[in-house]
Amino acid sequence: MSSVDTLNIIQGDVKKRIDRWLARYPVDQKQSAVIPSLRIVQEVNGGHLTKEIMDQVAQYLEMTPISVYEVATFYSNFEHQPVGRHKICLCTNISCMLRGSDELLDYLKTKLDVDVGQVTEDGKFSIKKVECLGACVNAPMMQIDKTFYENLTEQRLDEILDSLE
Ligand code: FES
Structure with missing residues (x-):
């Protein structure tokens, strides 16, 4: 998706969607929302993740980047290369x-x-x-x-x- 600002993907509707997931967990357990958050940003980015996008998720959820990479590379429904529509x-x-x-x-x-x-x-x-x-x-x-x-x-x-x- 060309209209996506991948340098600042967690804003507007994306932020609202992630925040809805965050609202389900204690404030000091933001990492619990990592899978739905990755799913959302992957979808908005046209079906795949990049390092910079995973880094933004890490920052937003107050996680270390490596913890987000571990999740994103463990589950096969996360993509790290472009995919078709x-x-x-x-x-x-x-x-x-x-x-x-x-x-x-x-x-x-x-x-x-x-x-x-x-x-x-x-x-x-x-x-x-x-x-x-x-x-x-x-x-x-x-x-x-x-x-x-x-x-x-x-x-x-x-x-x-x-x-x-
Ligand atoms: S082997 Fe189970 S769905 Fe293909």
């Missing part, structure tokens, strides 16, 4: 693998002409391999943005990607 998270864990996720991943990479971790030329999609998302019963599956898509086939993948703006 739609982040395709394809599960390649055991149940999905046994039901063809490796072949679907190859299909996806060829179809979009990008590798895992890359963004398509039009900025629309990026691909990420993820561990089990708990929908094994309908493997293979993927998550795009906030939606789970299950029982995937190549045809179903085509339909889903075509349906996204």
Whole structure:
């Protein structure tokens, strides 16, 4: 998002949203809001975090920067490189693998002409391999943005990607 001031991201609506989370915790426990705060600034920054943004979160929550980096690099839903407008998270864990996720991943990479971790030329999609998302019963599956898509086939993948703006 080009309109985001990444040197001062915690202001206006972003600040209000983080403050709503902070209000849930004791004033001396601001670090409790680190995950939702990172989620908010990542979303506002177009889907990924930078060191300067994490540093601002650390300062705002009165944490050491390293403590914020530890959280932001531990959870796989935080990104440290640019992502597409739609982040395709394809599960390649055991149940999905046994039901063809490796072949679907190859299909996806060829179809979009990008590798895992890359963004398509039009900025629309990026691909990420993820561990089990708990929908094994309908493997293979993927998550795009906030939606789970299950029982995937190549045809179903085509339909889903075509349906996204
Ligand atoms: S192994 Fe893919 S959802 Fe569980």
